[in-house]
Amino acid sequence: CSDDFTNRPPEDAISLDAYYNTNDQVVSATNGMYSRTWFQLCNKFFWTLEVGSGNMYSGSPDVAGLRTFSLNGSDPELANGWASMWANVAQANALINFLESRVGPDVDQDVIDHAIGEAYFMRATAYFYLVRMWGPVPIIENNLDYSNDPYINTNPVSDIYTFIVNDYKAAIDKLESKIRGSNYGENGRVSKGSAKAMLAKVYLYQKDYPNARAMAEEVINSHEFKLLGGSELPSMSFGDLFLYKNNNNQESIFAIQWKGDGNYGSANNSNTQFGISSNTVSTSNATYGGVFGPSQDIFSLYDVADLRRHETIMIPGDTYPNINTSNGVGFTVPDEDNAQGSGGGIKKYCLGRVSDATGPVDAWGMMDNNTYIMRYAELLLIHAEAVLAGGPSTSDPAALSSFNAVRNRAGLPSMTSITFDDIFKERRLELCFEGDYWFDLGRLDKTDAIDIMSAQNRGNKNTEEYYTPVYSASDHAANDFYIDYPDNDVAKNPKLLEDPVPYTFN
Amino acid sequence: IVNDSKGMALPGVSILEKGTNNGAVTDFDGNFTISVQKNATLIFSYLGFEPQEIKVIGRSNINVVLTEKLEGLDEIVVIGYGSQKRGDVNSSISSVKAEDLKDLKQISLDQMLQGKAAGVSVTSNSGAPGGAASIRIRGTTSLTGTNEPLYIIDGVPISGDATGKSTSGQPLVGKDGFSSTGGNGNNAVSPLSMINPNDIETIDILKDASATAIYGSRGANGVIIITTKSGKKSEGKIAYEGYTSIVSNYKDLNVMNLQQFAKNKTDLANLFGLETRDEFSHPELLGLGTDWQNEVYRTAIAKNHQLSFSGSKNGTNYYLSAGFLDQEGTIINSGLKRYTVRLNADSKVKKWLKVGANLTGGITNEKVTVNQSFTGLISNTLLQAPDIPVRNADGSFAGPPSSDQSVTYYNPVAEALTRDNKLIRKNFLGNVYAELSIIEGLKYRIEVSANTEFSKNEDFRPSYKWGSQENVTADLDTRNQNWYSTNIKNLLTYNKTIDKHSFTILLGQEANDSHWEGVVTSSSGFKTNENHTINLADVDNNTVTGYKGSASISSYFARLIYSFDNKYSLTASIRSDTSSKFDPTTDNQTGIFKAISGSWKLSNEPFMEGTKKYIDNIKFRIGYGETGNQQIENNRYTALLNTQNSGLGSGFLVSNSPNPNLTWESLNQTNGGIDFTLFDSRLSASFDIYDKTSEGFLFQVPLPDYLTGGGSQYGGISAPYSNLGTMQNKGYEFTLGYNLSTDSFSWNSSLNISHYSNKLVEIQDGLVLTQQVNTNGYQPVVVTNTIVGKPIGMFYGYVAEGIFNDLNELNNAPLQFGQPVGTGAGETYLGDVKYKDVSGDGVIDASDKTLIGSPHPDFTFGFTNNFKYKNFDLSLFLQGSYGNDVMNLTRRAGTKNSSLYENQLVEAANYWTPTNTNTDIPRPIADSANNNLLISSRYLEDGSYLRIQNLTLGYSIPQDVLEKFKMSRLRIYGSAQNLYTFTKYSGYDPEIGSFNQSPLLSGIDNGRYPSPRTFSIGVNVEF
Known part of the structure; x- marks a missing residue:
């Protein structure tokens, strides 16, 4: 009797050992890794990187550290971004190591494989962010190994890339194949094609052009993805990419699947953080907006003919007839300081006030529109760059076809020969405010990157400001292209600051 | 007529003719009639009074004044599943009587214990009506678990943990838990605010482990046993107490008015190279602007009514009471209402059977104010610009x-008046018991108790x-929550005295079951x-x-108490908890907790006979005990x-x-003590070291x-939970009491002083126990750290050594945070704070953070004085703390000088130029x-204080007047609570307490709801 009396299994949670008995249960095992685990990165720190790259401007102290390159390890958002990536690693490890041994006999092998493939995909993607932001970090394949001894060394960048490549390959092996159709509800999960696309990018970062090209071409030839507003989907446009109703469209390779559920940290904060300072267009329930604005540099970036400009930044006088505002549907950007004294505002990811078109909003003004990690346009640009393969220029039709598909969708004429600088600029135009330009700058030769960044006007519309990043190959702390390890984790494990130790792959 | 020393009639006094069975009892007015021989001797006896023998010597009219028994060695002390005479107790137990609490106009009894018992430290965590207090019995025991004691209210166990760590872990109020970095602030509500303090008869505080080990697993933080009132007199008694209080903050902080604000912001704009505001160009023409403190704080009214009926008849005792409290908070639109009822009854049904029940129900209805938070009302009030x-x-x-x-502040008046944040709690608690006398000395008791609470929080923020x-x-x-717990006890007690040997043996079984659930929308x-x-x-x-x-x-x-010849005594107990x-x-589920203690009454030795005139009692005590703690979340295994x-x-x-x-988690405690009383028990003292x-x-x-x-x-x-680390608390406590009583004057006084020193002895290498709180601008900052060899929860930051005034000095100083000397953004210049290079590495960086102050006091004290002169009574209660620091983050926020739109303290204008x-x-x-603005010694202040916590003057209407109205008592009184505080602390109130009872976040003022000053007038009436 007493034994039963003091045995209290959980009543509001599920014990790990008692779950995973049906296909549905195993399929749902990875759902949380498409949203919550990413929140602490996407909430603010992702955009901190856009400030650092010179795409965005912000004076808000929680997100503006990289504007002046004064970000340091005590920054709470930096620690949040770091933790978020490790949350993905921890959850992926739990599935990779334990799922197969815990599933019931009624679960199909391909369901198990796909779930584990998703875990490999998430782990690789998390490490890809970690290595690009922090450089050397510890490779952790089983968190439980370190519960009693958390004092581990970092591993070298090259080992981490090897690890990422292995993980994406494992993901390609296990994930299901897919063709992205017009039933967007079926497009949310990653596929073999998603993993190949990510792997193409990883190869590109390693300047392994043949493999990057091969991977990109496998994706292109599979016809899994299509450009919205490209030749295959001419009725749609670049602007459609960022509408709530187009979550998981045909161009989406991997996107975070937000779902507000009443808890802080479950939905997309961009709708409040972007837009303009007055809450005219910010979502309801937030009394502010425009925590980030465009940098002065961005205002002069786009060609007049470039259709992407209107969908990326808001300039006084611009009209958005479908956006809901506090004054009703239809918004004309006022001629004011707008966001952060920038003079304009960020349009991308800004949906406006809650309406049928925006989907629901939560108490913090967050909405359920996806955040892209990769979309097909980028894969095409990766392909073009892989074909260029480090050369001075190319007129290879394969490269031009991919490159011009992106340009034409934006309303710009085709080019007949392209250089690295052309592709580099096109990436910035296409992916502006999507969290990638900081990493693009990071893979340049450092003197080139420093030249670009020190020439950027990093002030607001009233004051010009210029800052020069520092690069040191040997000193992690004195390298503005790597981010400091969070102080709290360094205090817990000072070995993070020691030289990396080669990883033993098994 | 039999009266007490105040001249009040004593009904129910028993009178016996010595050497006979001839007896009588006084009636309602104290009158009695008895027929006796002329030379007979009458013995008058009455509970709580010294018995008196009076020779009749032929008189037919005898007036007798009985004197109240001095509280002392015969007093009954509750020891957990039983009771003992004070003189026989081997452990360290403090008792607080209703008498000592009656003048304290506090809402809940945890706050009333402040300064009343040695070794018991009580700090209110908020001045809000119904806010939780932190009670630490002999320092801090657990590092991240709860440190609140276990309360046993009429046998019903209630955890003092306001954060419910071991149950749902969910707050009753607010969205994001008890996080120090969230926006809810200090939202723990007292688990005891449901109990009407007026119903309490005695409070016994078991402090050392030899006493608490009988509570085993839950005894580690000490046990507070609360016994409520029961009927006593043979005649029924009706008692009413009512009071009305005026409650107000006794201090405003000196923030800028509009003229000062306008000048300051113009100066700052010029300094920052930003546009000045035209409307501020002539500050002298402006008015004073909005005084937000004046708008938000108010003089509040509190009303309390308490009515009780009690009595005893034919072996049945009853006590029935109803209470109503309506206390407004000093912040507009905040307050608490409480309705309580209680019925205590017991009856001797048969010679061998006694049954009884204690039942109480309470409802509170609270309007909640967010405090100790960057989004809280207090912060909003201080920082909101006066031009709005x-x-x-x-x-x-x-x-x-x-x-x-x-900026991030909202109109605090609008916030207070339109945000509708309510908490309604309905609590029912009670027990029923039966006690069988099986044979002489052997008793069996079965007790079933239950406790349940339904709570509902609605926080509505209008558009x-x-x-x-x-x-x-x-x-x-x-948030709708409910929980209940049931507790069943079977106790077998055997008492036996053989010659000089006396034994009490207890065998017991107890099972406790609790359930909780909630819906959050x-x-x-x-x-x-x-x-x-x-x-x-x-x-x-x-x-x-x-x-x-x-x-x-x-x-x-099981427990054995053995004593020999009233000189030597031994108590041993063992408990097994699963x-x-x-x-x-x-087999990790079961813990065994043992205790042993002994005492020696030196004064009862024959060779001490000669000193009895001066020293009537000396007793040495020593004890050792083991207790445990299991209050963690469910299913962490x-x-x-x-x-x-x-x-x-x-x-x-x-x-x-x-x-x-x-x-x-285990706790071992050794306790040594000495008790002595001198001069006919007039002076008593007790000293304990542990x-x-x-x-x-x-x-x-x-x-x-x-x-x-x-x-x-x-x-x-x-991360997993683990059993890790060792912490030690050493301390001593001292209680001194003095009683003086003459016919018309009495004075009793009690002073207690407590000291503890806390040390983290060991913990796994590399574990960092820093704690953050949120400050304005959504920036969490680390404010405390806990490291091996030091007390826990120490303030942590940089050491500020003044301000750079000299360019040479600045150029030669260690480089601060990698910032070169210069006036630009991200550069260090004259007028900046000079931080100390603690690590000595020639630069100032995170390695120079160090322990900069302590929230732990050197000692705390309480000094209670009660005077009576004829029909007047006066009591004065002082209480305080010495040697602790306070981290004043309110001052940090008020002297930032970094925004053109938030208000600041007046002193902020005295910035360096x-x-x-x-x-x-x-x-x-x-x-x-x-x-x-880094957390540094700049923001530390001395938190020592001496507070006149209570001053009460009462007057009882003389008995002869009352008789005409058939009353037995009518007293009117005036009382001042929190009358004056002597302190150097610059904030509202040096008594800060802990953030949501967290032991690692004590003494941090981040916009705490100030404890108000209360003036009350009231009346006690008895029929």
């Missing part, structure tokens, strides 16, 4: 006119437009602010979540999956790393984020993240 009016001309609430001025600040659609958060999109139930919200914006759980403990225990918190498939939603549907992620080896060591804390290992991903809240995997160098306020920098 409370209301616009049309009567609507005002706000910053343009969005550039929209509004206050200037440029707008909430488009109203929001509603609700969040809605928005209301079309109107009028009615706001969930069904009126936008259906797409309704979210619901819930939780549920249960826990149990099964126990067996807890559901640990893995049921292992196994890995759990928690729901996580995404656009793909809801799924599950692993939420924690398991640890099947988890077991009891050493307590807690080991194997149930502790969530603070693993680095690269292993946990930040914990389960954002999809990571929370090349011509104003003699100041401790650095040069202004237009960035609230600048290094001058």
